[in-house]
Amino acid sequence: MSNYTEIEKKWQKYWDDHHTFEAKEEKGKKTFYDLVEFPYPSGEGLHVGHVKGYTAQDVIARIKRMQGYNVLYPMGWDAFGAPAERFAIRKHIHPREAVKRNIETFKAQMKSIGFSFDWSREFSTTDPEYYKWTQWQFIQFFKHDMAYKADTKVNWCPTCKMVLSNEDSQGGVCEQCGSQVEQRTKSQWMLRMSDYAEDLLDGLKDTNFAERVKLGQINWIGKSEGVEFDVQIVGGGNFSVFTTCIETIYGITFFVLAPDGKLIQELMPRVKNKKEVEKYIKETSLKSTMDRTELNKGKSGVLVEGVKAINPVNGKEVPIYLGDFVLGDYGTGAVMAVPSHDQRDFEYAKEHDLEIIQVIDGRDISECAFEKGDYLGKGCKLINSEEYSGLTVEEAKEKITTMLEDKGIGRRVNNYKMRDWVFGRQRFWGEPIPMIHCDKCGWVPVPDSDLPVVLPDVVNYEPTEDGESPLAAIEEFVNCKCPKCGAAAKRETDTMPQWAGSSWYFLRYMDPHNNKEFASMKKMKYWNRVDWYNGGMEHTARHLLYARFWVQFLYNIGLVPNKEMIWTRVSHGMILGSNGEKMSKSKGNVVNPDEIVNAYGADTLRVYEMFIGDYTQDAPWNTDSLKGCDRFLRKVERLGEKVVDKTGYSQEVLMNKTIKKVTDDNLSMKYNTAISALMILVNELEKQDEITKDDYRTLLILLNPDAPHITEELNEKYKLGKPICESTWPDYDEEKIVDEAITIAVQVNGKVRGSIDIVKDEDDESVKAKAMKLENVIKFTEGKEIVKTIVIKNKIVNIVVK
């Protein structure tokens, strides 16, 4: 329709006027909570990648509504974050203003594409009415001893005088100014997420996440089971180490401590080469995380003179070293070094000329270590290990562990890569952390009655000289009274990370206007949980983990109805530029959805994005292919001219098959093949001189989730029934989708030589006989011995000859 702009506006107005997509808490209806990640409303406007995810979930929402579910499909804004702040620093426009404008643009764009969001539940994480509850929940973390302040390392740009995220300091260089990033220690708020490591693993059982999403969660948590044991220091004192390879304990030839750990500080008074050790510690602290973790750096380190450690199993005295490959915040910050069976230890030993003792037999170790990945499960036996020599690795693992436990110096321990969540940001544009520091009372939460702690207006958005949030420069914000004792106190000026607001927004949608609670238990119970959550691959690890942690905590203190509030999580592939590269301004390959809507209409854009390929895979944009979808919609439109005043389907089998395929495919994310089924149907109907009203209306309903405007218009134009958005999704008749006559292939030695027509379920003998009569079959079997004939019912015949 050339006047698609008019039609789209008309139906968008109809949906608004009729509140068609607003979810009400009706009783007696099955609920379906359909969620798609809310966007960060950037200045660039909506991206075609957003459109892909929103359309897919819109298809689901529209089908589910027509299937009689009470569907909640909300939208909102994740509007705190660094880009708005950087924009503010450059242009001196308050982020609040910029965000407001961006939200207006985004919303208008979304409306123009016809997503069936329930706009009555819209909110932004930056609304004081919303972040009041983010702050309130932080206070619950604090009250349950889940939030604490601790020294952490931060990436510090000495030029910008700003704390940087890991993303902004890749390669050890500040993304903004290019300076070398330093490591600084800062006291920051932390959430005890590591306490939830096991629960977060365990909770995956109560979800229906896509397998690759579950794996992402598991890898991020990074559980490893092992043994922690105590090591005595010659002349008194001890420390512990964690290992997953206790079977190699007799191979210890030295220990390595983390230069940034507490242990070395404790030992310092006994260290003889203090200067050298201190110098190494200093050097390490200057290296950014990236430098430290980069491979092929060699194994730097220094011998700690004056202290030796004792191997608890054989009493052997071995040296202690410092090495920056050991991390202060993982395990105990100290490792036992077995160069024969760990490649890092091997390299370290070679570099520092240390002893190497092989304790597991099975391979030469002169070139590289014989590691657990190579010896486990292969029946390898221990050597040089006193009474454990001769045992298999697996036997030794268990026996040595038990021995250490019996002696009271070892215990089975799980370690996790996942750390506590660093929750403070020295930024302006975030939720203020609602804490007050009083010299007498320590940290005191802001009383509920004083929430929210509203972000004040500031003149300067730059961080202060010493890298604090710009809030620290506002005296009237910082200075306050202690809520406990009334003495003069100071307000926390750090703000929360962007992950905070997005960790619970899906709960707020269930009860978005509540001003007494973040959401009422009653409403949360009504909606139960998110049934289907869709978003980008890049968020399947961290955002999802933070959100699950947040929910599990709320569950444990009785504030949400389920331990897992998200049932299915799926993620879609990216839309790449037409050159196959990621869309970016600098590459000039960005496609603006507005231009497509203007040139082809929203329906064409939607159909194209669903047709582009496998939903879960990346796919490049192709404007020619888009035109094909436009052509398809025009065909559907022209088909209307053939409608005659008849009921019933003109092709029962085809129609029933199509209904089944479109329903099943859409609900299992195979949006592309659902559309292809509709194209086949249209191609068939086109061949007929006339089509019935039922033919056409069913086609329009099936296409409606993808192309909601044009289908409503055609439905109205040909007076086929009430608006599709108020209609019921068609059913199919299982018995009618099977063809009675089937054509099957006949193979000779696995090669297709012809085909025969059979009746459904025709018996094998008769099928065989038909096959043998084929000219081509006779030709290829003539003069040969028929070894056997395989008949697969309704599928294929294969004749094997010699």
Added chain:
RNA sequence: GCGAGUAUGGCGGAACUGGUAGACGCGCUAGUCUUAGGAACUAGUGCCUUCGGCAUGCAGGUUCGAUUCCUGUUACUCGCACCA
């Protein structure tokens, strides 16, 4: 290095629990209609060829039969990156 994913015509991609590989769309070729351009419609379109053969990254294996299952291998993409 570890983990995950992907690999099918000129292109995007189909193919149920192993059963006619290339659905559907794009592009391309020829034709019809048009003053022309475009649109629309019709027919064709994996490769090599005479029967026929060869084709799902590569090399093997299992099977009457493999894009699908198994072993090995290569390339690319993403995530994590010295996690003891």
